[in-house]
Amino acid sequence: MDSIAQAGFTFVLEEKKEISGEDLGLLQEKLLQLNWGVQHPASGPMRLKVWVDGDEVVKVDPDIGYVLRLLEKLVEYRTWINAIVNVERACFMDNFGTMTGYSIAAEKIAGVEVPKKADYMRTILCEGGRIVSHLVGLGSFVGVLGVHTAMQWALIAREKFLDAFELYSGQRIATASIIPGGVRFEPTGKFIEKMTKAIDFLEKEFFPRYEEVFLDNPTLKLRTKGVGVVPKEKAIELGLAGPPLRASGVTSDIRKDYPYAAYGELDFNVVTREEGDAYARYCVIFEELKESAKIIRQAIEGFPEGEYRTKFPVKVPPGEAYVNVEWARGCFGFHLISDGGTGPYRLKMGAPSFANLWAIPEMMKGIKLADVPVIFASLYMCHGDIDR
Amino acid sequence: MGPWLKALIFPGFLFLMLVFLMVFYVERKILADAHLRTGPYYVGRWGLLQTLADVFKLLQKEFIIQRRANKLLFSLIPFVAFLMVAILVAFIPFSSSSFIVSTSFDLLIALAIVTSMPPIFFYAGWASKSKYSFIGGLRVVNQMISGEIPLWLSALAAAVFYGTLNHIEIVQDSSWLSFIVLLPAFLIFITATLIVTDRPPFDIPEAEQEVVYGFLTEFGGFNYMILVLSKLIELFGLYGLAVTLFLGGFKGPILPGIVWFLLKIFALYMFTFVVRASTPRIRMDQLLKFCWKALTPLALLNLAFIIFIKMIFA
Numbered sequence: 001m002d003s004i005a006q007a008g009f010t011f012v013l014e015e016k017k018e019i020s021g022e023d024l025g026l027l028q029e030k031l032l033q034l035n036w037g038v039q040h041p042a043s044g045p046m047r048l049k050v051w052v053d054g055d056e057v058v059k060v061d062p063d064i065g066y067v068l069r070l071l072e073k074l075v076e077y078r079t080w081i082n083a084i085v086n087v088e089r090a091c092f093m094d095n096f097g098t099m100t101g102y103s104i105a106a107e108k109i110a111g112v113e114v115p116k117k118a119d120y121m122r123t124i125l126c127e128g129g130r131i132v133s134h135l136v137g138l139g140s141f142v143g144v145l146g147v148h149t150a151m152q153w154a155l156i157a158r159e160k161f162l163d164a165f166e167l168y169s170g171q172r173i174a175t176a177s178i179i180p181g182g183v184r185f186e187p188t189g190k191f192i193e194k195m196t197k198a199i200d201f202l203e204k205e206f207f208p209r210y211e212e213v214f215l216d217n218p219t220l221k222l223r224t225k226g227v228g229v230v231p232k233e234k235a236i237e238l239g240l241a242g243p244p245l246r247a248s249g250v251t252s253d254i255r256k257d258y259p260y261a262a263y264g265e266l267d268f269n270v271v272t273r274e275e276g277d278a279y280a281r282y283c284v285i286f287e288e289l290k291e292s293a294k295i296i297r298q299a300i301e302g303f304p305e306g307e308y309r310t311k312f313p314v315k316v317p318p319g320e321a322y323v324n325v326e327w328a329r330g331c332f333g334f335h336l337i338s339d340g341g342t343g344p345y346r347l348k349m350g351a352p353s354f355a356n357l358w359a360i361p362e363m364m365k366g367i368k369l370a371d372v373p374v375i376f377a378s379l380y381m382c383h384g385d386i387d388r
Numbered sequence: 389m390g391p392w393l394k395a396l397i398f399p400g401f402l403f404l405m406l407v408f409l410m411v412f413y414v415e416r417k418i419l420a421d422a423h424l425r426t427g428p429y430y431v432g433r434w435g436l437l438q439t440l441a442d443v444f445k446l447l448q449k450e451f452i453i454q455r456r457a458n459k460l461l462f463s464l465i466p467f468v469a470f471l472m473v474a475i476l477v478a479f480i481p482f483s484s485s486s487f488i489v490s491t492s493f494d495l496l497i498a499l500a501i502v503t504s505m506p507p508i509f510f511y512a513g514w515a516s517k518s519k520y521s522f523i524g525g526l527r528v529v530n531q532m533i534s535g536e537i538p539l540w541l542s543a544l545a546a547a548v549f550y551g552t553l554n555h556i557e558i559v560q561d562s563s564w565l566s567f568i569v570l571l572p573a574f575l576i577f578i579t580a581t582l583i584v585t586d587r588p589p590f591d592i593p594e595a596e597q598e599v600v601y602g603f604l605t606e607f608g609g610f611n612y613m614i615l616v617l618s619k620l621i622e623l624f625g626l627y628g629l630a631v632t633l634f635l636g637g638f639k640g641p642i643l644p645g646i647v648w649f650l651l652k653i654f655a656l657y658m659f660t661f662v663v664r665a666s667t668p669r670i671r672m673d674q675l676l677k678f679c680w681k682a683l684t685p686l687a688l689l690n691l692a693f694i695i696f697i698k699m700i701f702a
Contacts, residue, residue: 032519042597052523055672144597145668146588152423213666219589220668369523370671373597 031058034369038066042144042373044383048360052369060364060372062357068387075347080106080316081179083344090332090349091382092173093136094129096122097327099178102347104260105336106180106312108321115307116262118182123262123299124195125165125178126325127292131202132161133328134289137243137380141282142214144373145223150214157206160198167191182309192300199293207290215286224279228363228375231276238359241352242330243284244379248276254326266298278378285380314342329353329380349388353381391488395478399486404477407650408620412439414654415661422665449609454516457606461515466607466614469508473618476501476625481555483638483645495553498629499540502584505622506532509593512615513603524602527672528586528593534679535583535590539626541687542576545694546633559637567636569697572690574634576683578656581630583679585623587660589667590675627656 037047047063071090075083087102088095100122107114135158139151162172168191169175169184177184214220230240235248245252253270255263271287273280318340324333330352339345356379363375394400413428413436420427428435453459479494481487491497506529513525549570550558583590594602607615631637631652638645670678 032523034519034523041600054526055523142668146591146595146597147664147666147668149423149665152425156424217666217668219670222674223668223670368671368673370592370595370598370669 036372037063042376046383046386048372048376050364050369050372055369057364057367057369057372060361062360064357064383064386066387067383069384071388072347072349075344077343079314079343080110080312081181083347084179085174085176087347087349088174088176089384090351090388091133091329091353091385093382094126094133094328095174096125096129096178097325098332098349099176100126100261101323101325101327101332101334102336103178103180104325105321105323105334106316106344108323109319109336109338110180110313110316112181112310112312114182115310116304117187117306117308118310119262120299120303121183121187121308122178123266124187124296125168125175125183126261127295127299128161128165128195128198130328131289131292131296132158133382134285134292137285137328138210138214138282138289141285141377141380142220144377145220147214150210153206153210157198157202160201161195164191164194164198167194179309179312181312182307184309186308187303192303195296196300199296202289203293210286215283221279224282224374224378225275225277227278227371228367228378229275229277230359230363235276238362239355240330240359241355242327242380243288244281244356244359245330246271247273247280247284249274252331254324254331258324260323260325262299263295265302266295268295268298278374281378281380315340327352329382329385330355351385351388353383353385356381357386394486395488399477399480399482399488401474404621404624407624408617409439409443411620411624411657414657418658418661419665422662443613446609446613451610452606452608454518454606456517458515458517461511462606463611465508465512465515466611466618469505469512469618470614470621472501472505472508473621473625477621477628479555480625480628480632481559481637482628482649484556486646487556490554490556492552492554494555495543495547495558495629495633498625499543502539502622502626503536505584509603512607516603516606518606520600520605521603523599524593524605527599528603530672531586531590531592531675532584534676535580535683538576538679538683538687539580539584541684541691542573542580543629543633545573545687545691546570548691548698549694551698555632555637559632559639562636562639567634569694570634572686573694574630576687576690577630577634578659579683580687581623581626582660582663583675585619585626587623588664589669591669592672592675595669623660624653627653630656 032052034050034052035047036050037043038045045066047066049061049063051058051060069089071086074086078086084099084102088099090098135154139154142150165175166172168187169177230238230244230248232249235245235250240248249272251270251272254260255268256270268291271284271291273284316338318338320337322333322335324331332352333350335348335350336344337346359379360376364372367375397403416438417427428438431438431441453462476498478488479490479498481490509528509532510525513521513528516522546558547553549566550561552558552561586593593599594604599605604612604615631649635652638649640648
């Protein structure tokens with residue numbers, strides 16, 4: 001509020017103010033405070049307080065906490081293996097990434113070696129989760145521009161992957177399938193077959209159709225090119241994560257930098273763009289889908305024989321571990337502490353969406369009101385992940 | 389048929405209601421097809437009665453007026469809007485005999501009605517006393533005024549070419565030659581129609597992700613239905629105008645005139661739906677730039693071109 005008064009604007013708190021005996025309502029106000037959120041078609045369960053001067057945004061203030069579930073605290077009351085159900089609920093879009101990160105951290109403390117088959121299975125599931133999450137990201141990005149076709153197409157492709165997950169774990173979304181010590185279920189030939197079919201559909205039907213209509217779309221380019229530009233230095237300064245960071249030209253990918261699971265043995269590229277605008281972020285998400293499909297194909301090809309899990313001890317010796325994984329929305333950090341008990345003593349999750357959220361006030365200065373949803377969607381955030 | 393029966397039944401109220409139920413149904417089905425979905429399916433055969441069911445649902449809803457709202461204006465606006473667009477349809481000849489009124493100033497009156505719509509929608513937004521409605525109301529004025537000038541200029545090009553403002557005379561004078569000469573004017577008219585009636589990709593005043601539902605945000609139930617219906621009728625009226633002015637109206641071989649008229653309108657609607665399924669919404673400043681820097685000069689040039697053609701033929 002103070003900074004707005006300094007900028008030379010007066011903000012009218014009282015809505016009913018009479019001028020020469022007549023109530024002119026909103027017409028007399030210089031600045032309007034819009035509550036872009038909580039109950040809004042495009043916001044999800046969070047609120048942006050947006051102050052607008054006509055069509056121009058003066059200031060944006062994010063207000064979060066509507067989906068706080070105390071996941072980190074709940075983990076303390078669970079055993080080492082049960083804790084995955086809380087960890088995976090950080091964001092249901094890509095639940096495999098968070099479970100993998102937690103499991104690797106727990107294995108580090110316990111000193112457990114995971115069999116190679118489990119590593120490959122984790123890779124396949126993580127990339128499947130990334131594809132599922134990125135598809136919804138693409139759809140909702142085009143969705144904020146008023147076209148719902150992209151979302152419907154993406155959901156059809158997503159459904160094939162969810163079918164594969166269902167076959168594997170019995171659940172479509174919250175699968176609880178990666179545990180400390182390996183993966184929870186035997187990866188069957190049927191699952192591999194279903195996954196291959198899903199990728200075939202993605203590569204042969206979804207990509208060509210989507211690319212033709214929604215990537216080379218002139219109106220979409222008109223709307224998103226040059227919107228919410230973040231240069232390379234600024235992106236690092238703001239602490240962006242995941243696809244938005246890579247869209248600003250920073251080659252940062254935990255899968256390449258600090259390989260975990262089977263990523264060290266597979267061949268893939270880190271997708272980057274130089275422009276740093278909303279369209280670049282959208283393109284990065286689309287290109288990463290292709291890379292993920294490539295990774296899954298390689299992992300299926302080199303799928304090793306052997307055990308899919310090892311015994312994880314009930315009591316883990318005291319210790320501490322910090323693990324980063326490349327989650328669908330960016331680098332997800334797990335700081336896990338054990339006091340020698342049957343469950344985690346403390347867990348702190350460092351979320352990429354939370355990092356991206358605080359770039360919003362900086363990025364949304366002096367833009368048009370119509371660009372608020374575009375920038376918001378291009379940052380590719382998950383509300384469950386922001387609040388945890 | 390007397391003019392009263394005509395106004396109530398055939399080219400009038402009942403017929404239009406039926407047409408709109410169908411337009412809505414077809415829009416849903418075609419959008420669903422683009423989305424690779426099924427669309428309305430369960431109510432009636434092929435889901436034909438789905439729109440009717442939705443209308444009855446809206447009729448049952450409570451009549452809600454916001455506490456701060458200007459009550460008289462808020463409840464009056466939908467009916468004023470409906471009355472005005474109904475006047476627009478009265479001047480459209482669906483066939484050589486089925487029209488409600490015909491004067492020598494048909495086109496002028498129709499365009500004047502379209503021009504007087506922005507204040508109505510602005511009042512609808514302003515009377516709601518809600519921030520989103522207010523912004524939507526401001527946007528609608530901005531957009532409609534900048535769209536109406538190319539609309540007038542391109543429609544007047546047709547009037548200049550035919551030398552009359554009477555719709556029936558225009559249709560009777562039309563030919564393949566007039567269609568080709570007026571093709572640029574037709575394209576400008578259709579674009580301006582999409583802008584004036586805020587259809588996608590120009591649905592800026594009711595951009596869901598920005599201002600919830602623009603000036604329609606606070607309306608519900610019957611009021612909402614009437615307001616949405618009047619927006620639909622405005623589009624139908626303008627497309628009817630486009631068919632009359634540029635596409636030869638009810639003229640066509642074998643089939644009766646009314647069928648040809650509806651077929652031509654249907655083709656225009658198809659175009660609208662396909663654009664809606666694939667084109668993202670553009671921004672207000674981009675729209676204004678497009679209207680004032682591209683569409684209006686083009687419409688002016690086109691008018692000069694038509695006058696030039698007229699001089700050659702004279």
